[in-house]
Amino acid sequence: MNADDPPPLTDDEAVGRSLAGDLTAYEALVTRYTAIAHRTAFLLGAGDEAEDVVQEAFVKAYRHLRSFRRDSAFRPWLLRIVANETHNATRSRGRRADLSVRLEAVRDGGGPEDPQDTAVAGDRSARLLAAVRALPDREREAVVCRYFLQLSEAETAEVLDCPIGSVKSRTHRGLRRLREEVDRELL
Amino acid sequence: MNSSDDPFEAELRALGESLHVPPPPEAMADRVLTALREPAPKRRLTAKRLVAAVAAVLVVLVAATPQGRAAVAGVLRFAGVEIEVGGSAPLPSGSPSPLPSETSAALADARAAVAFPLVVPAALGEPDEVTVADGGQVVSMYWDGVRLDQYDGTLREVWHKELGEPFPQQTWLGTTSGVWIPQQHGIEYLPGTGGPPVSLRLAGPTLIWQLGRVGLRLEGVPTLQEAGRIAESVR
Numbered sequence: 459m460n461a462d463d464p465p466p467l468t469d470d471e472a473v474g475r476s477l478a479g480d481l482t483a484y485e486a487l488v489t490r491y492t493a494i495a496h497r498t499a500f501l502l503g504a505g506d507e508a509e510d511v512v513q514e515a516f517v518k519a520y521r522h523l524r525s526f527r528r529d530s531a532f533r534p535w536l537l538r539i540v541a542n543e544t545h546n547a548t549r550s551r552g553r554r555a556d557l558s559v560r561l562e563a564v565r566d567g568g569g570p571e572d573p574q575d576t577a578v579a580g581d582r583s584a585r586l587l588a589a590v591r592a593l594p595d596r597e598r599e600a601v602v603c604r605y606f607l608q609l610s611e612a613e614t615a616e617v618l619d620c621p622i623g624s625v626k627s628r629t630h631r632g633l634r635r636l637r638e639e640v641d642r643e644l645l
Numbered sequence: 646m647n648s649s650d651d652p653f654e655a656e657l658r659a660l661g662e663s664l665h666v667p668p669p670p671e672a673m674a675d676r677v678l679t680a681l682r683e684p685a686p687k688r689r690l691t692a693k694r695l696v697a698a699v700a701a702v703l704v705v706l707v708a709a710t711p712q713g714r715a716a717v718a719g720v721l722r723f724a725g726v727e728i729e730v731g732g733s734a735p736l737p738s739g740s741p742s743p744l745p746s747e748t749s750a751a752l753a754d755a756r757a758a759v760a761f762p763l764v765v766p767a768a769l770g771e772p773d774e775v776t777v778a779d780g781g782q783v784v785s786m787y788w789d790g791v792r793l794d795q796y797d798g799t800l801r802e803v804w805h806k807e808l809g810e811p812f813p814q815q816t817w818l819g820t821t822s823g824v825w826i827p828q829q830h831g832i833e834y835l836p837g838t839g840g841p842p843v844s845l846r847l848a849g850p851t852l853i854w855q856l857g858r859v860g861l862r863l864e865g866v867p868t869l870q871e872a873g874r875i876a877e878s879v880r
Contacts, residue, residue, distance in 0.1 A: 481678055484681075485678060488673055488674040492670065496666075496669040496673075500667065501661075501664070512673060513670075513677055517677060518819065521817070525873060583660055601657070605661050606664065608658060619767065619768060620768075
């Protein structure tokens with residue numbers, strides 16, 4: 459940290475300056491939120507269009523910045539635009555949004571492990587991921603937001619544009635289905 | 646927020662962290678700023694966007710045409726709505742009238758009864774009531790205090806409104822243009838068979854836009870932000 463560096467802008471300061479036409483301030487917001495926006499687009503099913511989705515979302519966010527309520531948080535507002543753009547992209551290519559992720563290659567634990575344990579754990583993860591992938595759209599989106607993106611219930615509600623009650627019920631139904639699916643396959 | 650001790654939820658979070666997600670794009674800020682500095686948004690020109698663009702140009706052209714009555718008076722024609730601006734028309738009083746031959750219908754029956762595709766805003770959920778009016782010219786959906794009218798917005802003018810200030814405001818719903826009328830105003834329906842306009846009621850704030858050939862007017866949502874959110878959620 460260089461003591462001469464100015465303190466980073468808060469989101470609200472950056473939004474305020476962006477509204478006044480300062481693109482440098484908006485650049486700070488883009489830099490700050492590119493990673494989470496990209497992860498969100500990818501995990502909600504944008505696949506190899508995730509980069510374009512994120513770019514379009516940032517452009518739209520800037521053009522709609524006046525409709526952003528300054529007393530609320532910028533991140534979930536942005537992610538809602540990302541989610542909408544992801545829907546648009548998947549709808550226009552005419553197929554279901556797919557969770558096109560794969561597991562990381564089994565990570566090095568840093569020490570000798572029982573290879574059989576590792577294999578079993580990897581197998582269970584793969585089954586769980588397959589079960590998430592097979593969830594109905596709404597439940598999958600809620601589960602992805604809550605656990606894979608680790609958003610709060612309130613943030614998830616804003617991102618998915620639905621009431622908090624719906625987030626709770628979709629998550630609940632999704633979890634129940636996942637448990638059943640994973641337990642069933644263990645038998 | 647994630648204070649749950651449930652081991653299954655913890656397992657899902659750990660799974661999320663172990664997922665292989667491509668690295669975030671580099672130089673996103675440059676890409677975004679370049680796109681923002683372009684004079685006109687660069688979009689693939691689909692037929693739908695072309696229609697929207699033409700409609701927006703028409704609004705501007707027609708609005709700029711002097712109508713003789715007053716320097717600022719004009720007629721906006723947009724998405725099946727004819728808006729006469731400039732005069733401060735007297736607001737209608739008395740009890741509201743329904744649309745001609747307006748009858749309740751199940752959503753599925755309404756879909757079958759009209760010649761254009763119907764949408765429902767996900768933000769509002771299933772409507773409390775659906776009606777079909779004027780021999781399938783208009784479908785109205787009702788929620789508490791909010792209504793959404795859908796009609797063929799390409800053939801003819803379906804609604805007539807007279808407005809004083811504040812003038813209707815052009816807005817963008819994603820890439821679709823819309824018109825926002827913030828104040829209460831009188832609304833008339835222009836029957837599909839011709840004939841005199843039917844004075845309906847005092848309408849609340851209204852957002853008007855077009856999806857393909859379908860014109861939509863969302864009435865009763867007090868702010869543009871909320872109306873836009875609902876409009877963008879139609880499926």
